[in-house]
Amino acid sequence: MQQLRPLGTGIGWRPEIAEAVERMPGIDWVEAVAENVCPGHVPESLLRLRARGVTVVPHGVSLGLGGADRPDASRLTALAERAEALGSPLVTEHIAFVRAGGPLTASPLLEAGHLLPVPRTRDALDVLCANVRAAQAALPVPLAVENIAALISWPGEEMTEGQFLYDLADRTGVRLLIDVANLHTNHVNRGEDPSKALDELPVEAIAYVHVAGGFERDGVWHDSHAHPVPEPVLGILADLASRVAPPGVLLERDENFPEPAELERELTAIRHTVTRARARATIGAGTRGGVTYAPTAPKAITGSGVEPAAGRPEPGATLRAEPASGAEDAARQRLALAQAALLSALVAGTPAPEGFDRVRLGLQARALAAKRADVVAKVAPELPEILAEVYRPAFLAYAQGHPMTGGYRRDALDFAEHLLLAGLPESTETRALREWWLERSGPAPLSRRPGARLARATRRVLLGR
Numbered sequence: 001m002q003q004l005r006p007l008g009t010g011i012g013w014r015p016e017i018a019e020a021v022e023r024m025p026g027i028d029w030v031e032a033v034a035e036n037v038c039p040g041h042v043p044e045s046l047l048r049l050r051a052r053g054v055t056v057v058p059h060g061v062s063l064g065l066g067g068a069d070r071p072d073a074s075r076l077t078a079l080a081e082r083a084e085a086l087g088s089p090l091v092t093e094h095i096a097f098v099r100a101g102g103p104l105t106a107s108p109l110l111e112a113g114h115l116l117p118v119p120r121t122r123d124a125l126d127v128l129c130a131n132v133r134a135a136q137a138a139l140p141v142p143l144a145v146e147n148i149a150a151l152i153s154w155p156g157e158e159m160t161e162g163q164f165l166y167d168l169a170d171r172t173g174v175r176l177l178i179d180v181a182n183l184h185t186n187h188v189n190r191g192e193d194p195s196k197a198l199d200e201l202p203v204e205a206i207a208y209v210h211v212a213g214g215f216e217r218d219g220v221w222h223d224s225h226a227h228p229v230p231e232p233v234l235g236i237l238a239d240l241a242s243r244v245a246p247p248g249v250l251l252e253r254d255e256n257f258p259e260p261a262e263l264e265r266e267l268t269a270i271r272h273t274v275t276r277a278r279a280r281a282t283i284g285a286g287t288r289g290g291v292t293y294a295p296t297a298p299k300a301i302t303g304s305g306v307e308p309a310a311g312r313p314e315p316g317a318t319l320r321a322e323p324a325s326g327a328e329d330a331a332r333q334r335l336a337l338a339q340a341a342l343l344s345a346l347v348a349g350t351p352a353p354e355g356f357d358r359v360r361l362g363l364q365a366r367a368l369a370a371k372r373a374d375v376v377a378k379v380a381p382e383l384p385e386i387l388a389e390v391y392r393p394a395f396l397a398y399a400q401g402h403p404m405t406g407g408y409r410r411d412a413l414d415f416a417e418h419l420l421l422a423g424l425p426e427s428t429e430t431r432a433l434r435e436w437w438l439e440r441s442g443p444a445p446l447s448r449r450p451g452a453r454l455a456r457a458t459r460r461v462l463l464g465r
Contacts, residue, residue, distance in 0.1 A: 004089055004142065004175075007055060007208055007248025009271055011263065014253070018045035020260035026267070029055035031250055032086070034078075035062055039085035050087060058082040060093040065131045065145065066118035067097035068104055068336035076138040083141050090142045090207060092177050093135070095128065095168070100343040104336035110343050111404040113372050113411075119154035119338065120164040123331040125171075130328055132172045144175035144207035149185035149223040151364045154338075155355025161192060162200025169205040176201070179210035180236040181223060181252075187232075188221035194236045198243060208248030211237055211270055220363065226256035229266055234273045241277035249274060347403040369399040372411065380412035386432045394419065413441050 008028025013021055021030060022045060030049060037043070037058060046056055060079050063071060083091045096115035101107040118124045136143050147165065159167070169176060178201070183194040211234075213227035229251070240246065249270055253263065344350040346365045352358045373395040377384045384391040398418055404411045416437045424430045 004207060004247060007057075007250075009267060010055075010208075010248060010250040011267065012059075012250060012252045012254070013046065013049075013056070014257075015043065015045075016255075017253070017257050017260070017263070018043065020263070021045070022048060024260065024264055024267070026271075027054060029057065029248060029250070031057045031059045031092075031252075034058035034060040034082045034091070037082050037086070039081040042085055046086065055089060056086040057088050058086055058091050060091065061115070062098060063093045063135070064096065064098040065093055065135060066095050066124065066128050067099060067131075068127060068332045068339055069099075069102065071131050071134050071138070073138070076135060079135075080139050083139065088141060090144055090175070091139055092144045092146060092207070094146045094148050095165075096148045097339050097343075100336065100339040102336075104333060105340045107340055107344075108403075109405060110340070110347055111406065112343055112347065112368065113375065113404050113408065114368055115148045116339075116343070116346075117148060117150035117152065117154065119335075120157040120159040120161065121154075122158060123335050125159070125164060125167055126328060126331045127335050128168060129171045132168070132174050136172070136174065142175055142207075144177045146177035146179055146210065147182050149179070149182040149189075149221075151189050151220065151367065152356065152360045153190050160196065160200060161186070162197040165197075166200055166202050169202045174205075175207035176205045177208060177210060178206055178240065179212070180240060181210060181212040181214065181229070181233045183236050184230075184233045185214065185221045185223045188216065188219075195239055198236075198240055203240070203244040206240075206244060206246060208250060209237065209240065209246045210250055210252055212252040222367075224256075225252050225254035228258075228262075229269070234269065237270065238273050238277040241274045242281045245278055246274065344403075347399075349400060369396050372399055372404060372408075375408045376412045376415065379408045382436050383412060383416065383433075386429055386436065388429075390429075413437065417441070 009026060010029035010031060011021055011024070011027060013030035013032045015036075021027060027049075030046075032046060037046070050056055058079065060075075063075050063079065065071060079091055079093075082088075094115050095118055097112070097118060098115060099109060099111050102109040118128060132143065132145065145168070147161065165176060168174060180194070183192075183197055186192045187194050211229055212223065212225045213229045213233070214221055214223045214225070215227050216222070237249070251263070251267055251270060257263075338353070341350075341353040342356070345352045345356075345361055346368055352361050373392055376395065377391070387394060395415060398415050402414065402418065406414075416433055420430075420434060420437060424433075
């Protein structure tokens with residue numbers, strides 16, 4: 001496996017904090033959401049950072065490598081273009097599925113608008129490996145994939161997270177982006193031991209590490225990326241750093257941005273955590289969750305379980321045989337049906353698939369609807385301005401029976417059309433909503449009220465004149 005040059009300490013670049021990031025001391029690199037960067041119009045802030053020698057890494061969120069379908073060629077091309085435009089040494093994506101349905105299931109294609117967990121099964125691993133290989137072949141630079149946070153667990157899983165990630169790296173040579181905040185989230189929400197996951201990981205395959213904040217409510221950890229980094233997450237970072245020197249560590253913050261000084265304090269805490277853990281590791285002891293321990297040797301995954309890694313090949317050095325095409329197609333079909341059933345239950349109100357925790361599915365469904373409402377309010381800020389306090393409850397009611405089938409901009413237009421077709425009483429807000437929809441969608445949806453249709457037709461004639 002080709003070695004990447006060390007990245008150092010970085011922060012997620014977001015337009016809201018672009019100027020502050022440029023002024024922050026000790027920033028070696030930044031990560032930008034790939035879908036928010038246009039190759040022909042790279043933000044000036046990123047260009048200035050690059051000119052200073054700051055590395056920029058595009059971080060994709062919509063490829064859906066863990067989905068049943070093969071990676072979309074146009075999305076791969078777009079990701080490759082962003083890597084080239086930013087002069088990036090690598091690109092990153094997620095081990096997740098973000099859409100389901102379509103031709104493989106002869107059902108409507110549904111968009112999650114969120115990163116959903118892949119079942120840790122042999123079928124899902126076979127499909128993921130094939131998709132990762134396809135992405136690697138299409139990208140001009142190395143690919144690293146990230147473990148995600150999840151609220152729900154798949155029934156009948158055959159591997160732990162560490163085993164799943166080890167086999168993925170072993171079979172494809174892909175690098176890993178380890179999010180220690182996501183390990184903490186899965187510890188709280190799914191009872192998974194972060195130390196066990198780190199025991200089983202191929203730490204030499206780590207490209208870099210994410211650190212982020214969240215909050216706990218009613219026993220559920222919300223990976224918000226909008227709160228300070230808590231001590232347990234720093235503890236997992238220390239555990240990881242006691243095992244291997246991470247090539248790069250990055251602070252993620254997506255909203256509710258604090259003052260720059262607060263972000264700088266978090267970056268300092270991250271640096272100190274890594275430095276202390278590495279210093280302890282050099283004298284034969286480390287810190288795991290605040291407890292002194294002797295560092296554990298990395299583990300290898302074999303057919304019989306977890307064994308010491310002495311003499312094991314480097315991930316990607318000896319690749320296992322991939323399943324035959326017919327076997328892969330069958331695995332894709334089974335995975336497609338399972339993912340479509342889950343996503344339909346989450347966004348279209350269909351019954352919960354057998355074996356899932358219905359309470360957790362309900363929590364996840366409400367979280368997805370709330371996220372849709374928040375993102376639509378960002379991409380179409382006129383809607384909450386027009387509808388005021390009515391916007392959020394109206395959108396959440398709409399989301400219960402109207403799954404997202406396109407991007408968030410399409411979702412905003414569909415929501416406005418739904419309200420207009422519902423026959424809202426004529427008001428200043430209704431007229432403003434109609435004008436907003438007309439400007440972006442062409443002909444207005446027909447009202448079910450004859451009087452309203454006549455008035456609109458008359459107005460169109462007058463406007464035409």
